[in-house]
Amino acid sequence: MYTSGSDTQAPPVDARLAGDVKAALQALVSKLQSQQTTRTSRAQTMQQSWTGPYADQFFGTEVARMAKQTADLIGELQTWISILDQATSGR
Numbered sequence: 001m002y003t004s005g006s007d008t009q010a011p012p013v014d015a016r017l018a019g020d021v022k023a024a025l026q027a028l029v030s031k032l033q034s035q036q037t038t039r040t041s042r043a044q045t046m047q048q049s050w051t052g053p054y055a056d057q058f059f060g061t062e063v064a065r066m067a068k069q070t071a072d073l074i075g076e077l078q079t080w081i082s083i084l085d086q087a088t089s090g091r
Contacts, residue, residue, distance in 0.1 A: 013087045022084045029077050036070045039063075 043063045047055070 010087070015088045018084045018088045022081055025077050025081050025084075029074050029081075032070055032074055032077075036067060039066065 040063075043059065047059050050058075
């Protein structure tokens with residue numbers, strides 16, 4: 001927020017730029033979702049033939065950690081998409 005005289009208002013938003021950024025963020029979300037699906041599928045395939053302590057650690061913690069980090073990042077990107085929507089919708 002910035003103050004102009006006695007009014008407090010949000011700074012002006014370049015709608016075209018915001019639309020471009022939103023489209024890029026949506027494409028990134030789509031790509032991350034697709035890659036997560038691929039990673040999960042490949043991990044399930046690997047789990048059928050990979051055994052031992054490193055495999056146990058990988059499948060026991062790393063796969064879940066990577067999935068959580070991806071979900072967290074997607075959530076943050078979706079928050080920014082919502083912020084851009086609000087900023088360009090006339091508040």
